[in-house]
Amino acid sequence: MNVNVAITGRRAVREYAAQAVEEKSLRALIDAAVHAPSAANEQPWTFTVVRDQGVLDRISRKAKSHMLATPQPEHFRAHLIDPDFHIFYHAPALILISASAQGPWIVEDCALAAENLMLAAYAVGLGSCWIGFAQSFLNTPDGKNELDLPAAWVPVAPIIVGYPKAAPYPVSRNEPEIRWVG
Numbered sequence: 001m002n003v004n005v006a007i008t009g010r011r012a013v014r015e016y017a018a019q020a021v022e023e024k025s026l027r028a029l030i031d032a033a034v035h036a037p038s039a040a041n042e043q044p045w046t047f048t049v050v051r052d053q054g055v056l057d058r059i060s061r062k063a064k065s066h067m068l069a070t071p072q073p074e075h076f077r078a079h080l081i082d083p084d085f086h087i088f089y090h091a092p093a094l095i096l097i098s099a100s101a102q103g104p105w106i107v108e109d110c111a112l113a114a115e116n117l118m119l120a121a122y123a124v125g126l127g128s129c130w131i132g133f134a135q136s137f138l139n140t141p142d143g144k145n146e147l148d149l150p151a152a153w154v155p156v157a158p159i160i161v162g163y164p165k166a167a168p169y170p171v172s173r174n175e176p177e178i179r180w181v182g
């Protein structure tokens, strides 16, 4: 697929078919992710693939409670207090990109890997969505414990992956603010 087609066609997918994603497809997404650039070529990313729905259900519940313990915008609260709201939308897989090293650019590095992964997913007919609702909880000792992550790792990008149930609606973009200097 042409890269511009992938960039403009990719959407956050929030409704998934029950169909599992094959291990080889998940490995191909991770291979795309590791081709991202990284500061000083440190490649600090690690990938934790979670397909156990019981674990994802538990993290969803705990992440919602964790977020509700601090003030949240009303539109977030409305979702977080809804017992039926599943932060991972029952997707068949979560790929959590975490940094295994410290450094000034680990978040940028992992975010670039995440975008590669999401574009590669779109190119093979898979849907994806970055789940920011999981981030804060996954960075707690309890969150890391849920996935058996080393304490020093920094979870950055929780990306759900699965086959979309339906084509997501287009999402508009604002006109870019551009300043030309020279």
Ligand SMILES: Cc1cc2nc3c(=O)[nH]c(=O)nc-3n(C[C@H](O)[C@H](O)[C@H](O)COP(=O)(O)O)c2cc1C
Pocket: 010, 011, 012, 013, 014, 129, 130, 131, 132, 133, 134, 171
């Ligand atoms: C850092 C980040 C965090 C996000 N967190 C969530 C989330 O917790 N739940 C969700 O449904 N979508 C989440 N999204 C998806 C955005 O809402 C989505 O990308 C945005 O609305 C634009 O839509 P598009 O991806 O279809 O272009 C997140 C996206 C990013 C980049």
